[in-house]
Amino acid sequence: MKKYLPLAILLGCMAFFAYGIVELFELRFEAGDVFPAYSSLRADPLGTMALYESLGKIPGVSVRRDFSTSNRLPEEPGTAYLHLAGDSGEWDYLPDDLFKEVKDFVNRGGRLVITYFPETSRYHYEWNQENTNSLTSMKETNAPLMRLKGTNAPLEKVKDTNAPTAKQDKPEKKKRTIPDLKSWSSLEDEWGFHEGFQELKPDKDSYLPVTVQNQSDLPFPPTMEWHSGLIFTNCNPAWKIVYARGTNAVVMERKLGHGSVVLASDSYFVSNEAMLSDRHADLLAWLVGNNRYVVFDEAHLGILQRPGIAGLMRKYRLHGFAAGLLLLAALFIWKNSASLVPPLADERREDFVTGKDAAAGFTNLLRRNIPAREVFNVSFAEWKKSAATSGKISRARLQQAEAIFEAEQSLPPKDRNPIATYRTISETLRKRKPL
Numbered sequence: 001m002k003k004y005l006p007l008a009i010l011l012g013c014m015a016f017f018a019y020g021i022v023e024l025f026e027l028r029f030e031a032g033d034v035f036p037a038y039s040s041l042r043a044d045p046l047g048t049m050a051l052y053e054s055l056g057k058i059p060g061v062s063v064r065r066d067f068s069t070s071n072r073l074p075e076e077p078g079t080a081y082l083h084l085a086g087d088s089g090e091w092d093y094l095p096d097d098l099f100k101e102v103k104d105f106v107n108r109g110g111r112l113v114i115t116y117f118p119e120t121s122r123y124h125y126e127w128n129q130e131n132t133n134s135l136t137s138m139k140e141t142n143a144p145l146m147r148l149k150g151t152n153a154p155l156e157k158v159k160d161t162n163a164p165t166a167k168q169d170k171p172e173k174k175k176r177t178i179p180d181l182k183s184w185s186s187l188e189d190e191w192g193f194h195e196g197f198q199e200l201k202p203d204k205d206s207y208l209p210v211t212v213q214n215q216s217d218l219p220f221p222p223t224m225e226w227h228s229g230l231i232f233t234n235c236n237p238a239w240k241i242v243y244a245r246g247t248n249a250v251v252m253e254r255k256l257g258h259g260s261v262v263l264a265s266d267s268y269f270v271s272n273e274a275m276l277s278d279r280h281a282d283l284l285a286w287l288v289g290n291n292r293y294v295v296f297d298e299a300h301l302g303i304l305q306r307p308g309i310a311g312l313m314r315k316y317r318l319h320g321f322a323a324g325l326l327l328l329a330a331l332f333i334w335k336n337s338a339s340l341v342p343p344l345a346d347e348r349r350e351d352f353v354t355g356k357d358a359a360a361g362f363t364n365l366l367r368r369n370i371p372a373r374e375v376f377n378v379s380f381a382e383w384k385k386s387a388a389t390s391g392k393i394s395r396a397r398l399q400q401a402e403a404i405f406e407a408e409q410s411l412p413p414k415d416r417n418p419i420a421t422y423r424t425i426s427e428t429l430r431k432r433k434p435l
Contacts, residue, residue: 036301038085038117038267040065045273048084048296051284054275055294063294067305071098073105079293080111083300085267088116088195088230091187099185107257111289115267118228120200120207191254191261192236198245200229212243212250220283226250230265262287376418380405380425393429401425 035041040052056063066074066081073081091114094102106112188194200207209225224243231248235241243251250265268274269283288294313322370378384402387393408421 035303036085038271039298039301039303040084040296041298041303043272045271045276047272048270050272050275051270052296055288060292061294062292063296065296065298067298067303069299069304069306071095071101073101073110074293074295076293077109078291079105079109079295080113080288080291081105081295081297082288083112083114083297084270085117086114086300088119093184093186096183096185099187099190102187103190103256106259106261109258111260111262111291113262113264113287115264115270116228116230118266118268119197119230120228191256192234193232193239193252193263194234195265196231196233196248197229198231198248210245212245215241215244215249218242218286220286221280224269224280224283225278226266227268228266232263232265260289373413376422377409397429400428404428 035047037046038048040048043049052063052065055061102112198210200210202208207227207229209227211223212226214220214222214224220242226243226245228250231245231250232239232252233248235249235252236254239249239252239254241249241252243249249263251263253260253262264287269278269280270287274280313319380401384398387398404421404425408416408418
């Protein structure tokens with residue numbers, strides 16, 4: 001028992017370690033803090049899981065997440081697409097195919113909801129471009145490109161040295177080379193709005209929220225706390241301003257085709273923390289509208305799903321095809337291991353190998369180890385040894401056999417006849433003694 005004690009202790013420690021790892025991962029994923037801020041997979045104050053699960057409990061409403069790597073919007077009519085915590089300026093320039101995809105989604109009846117990540121300090125953007133047909137060097141207060149799904153933002157945010165600093169939850173963007181702007185289009189110009197910034201009052205290592213007013217006839221709270229300095233300026237009259245900071249909009253809506261677009265410069269009001277301390281259920285219901293389908297865009301936050309072969313087979317319902325392949329493989333193995341047709345009577349083979357007697361074995365042994373010309377000599381020598389010790393053959397007979405053998409050996413090799421000599425010796429030995 002004692003010799004197994006160290007092994008038992010080792011196995012116990014390994015089991016305890018594995019249990020601790022599993023519990024650690026469960027705790028992290030339950031809280032969701034491994035995901036980006038404002039992700040619907042986060043259950044902590046920075047996530048939006050409360051909104052996601054609340055919408056999922058409404059009868060007749062289907063809620064899902066978008067993890068796809070392609071820039072494709074849902075095809076179903078009556079869909080609200082929530083693009084939460086987006087980057088400021090990401091709608092300025094888009095590739096033509098994505099530009100068309102967004103417009104088609106809205107025109108066929110979709111509701112595109114865009115809320116921006118709450119920014120508390122001023123940024124400007126640097127463009128670096130090798131194409132001489134495009135802008136080569138430029139600094140502006142607005143971002144020029146939308147971050148495509150599955151990629152990093154193409155421009156680098158650079159803090160204004162004159163603006164107060166604050167701790168940002170979002171990572172800094174990286175500087176990248178952008179393509180020729182001739183193949184890109186601007187939704188800001190198409191929809192008629194631009195982005196601006198009004199500074200927030202600093203408070204130690206953070207900023208104080210500002211109060212925004214309800215500018216619409218919708219039954220929303222007259223004022224709200226706003227945690228972002230972003231504003232919308234130069235808005236087309238077709239935009240319906242819902243909340244404004246002074247004269248500048250922070251939440252607005254516009255009808256386009258059969259659908260609509262909602263812009264909000266802050267995302268705090270959809271977070272889990274706001275659901276607990278500053279919830280506005282009427283505003284959230286209006287945000288989604290009376291759509292049957294609600295999609296949370298997780299891909300722009302970097303949460304992507306790249307399915308493998310099994311995932312693709314489930315997606316395209318290839319279960320029957322896979323089962324057929326397994327059946328064919330099993331039949332192939334069976335066919336090669338045992339014939340499916342019984343053999344004919346004359347084709348049946350014996351299940352055993354015919355053996356050989358001792359004489360045949362001795363003959364095979366001699367053939368393998370003694371040259372043919374030496375067989376007679378070796379055999380006579382062995383016989384002579386056994387005959388001398390056995391006492392069954394008289395000395396006279398033994399001398400006669402030796403004389404015959406010596407006479408045979410005195411002949412040239414080509415004249416020798418071992419078989420005839422063997423027979424002569426055998427006849428001599430069989431002769432009886434005279435009475």
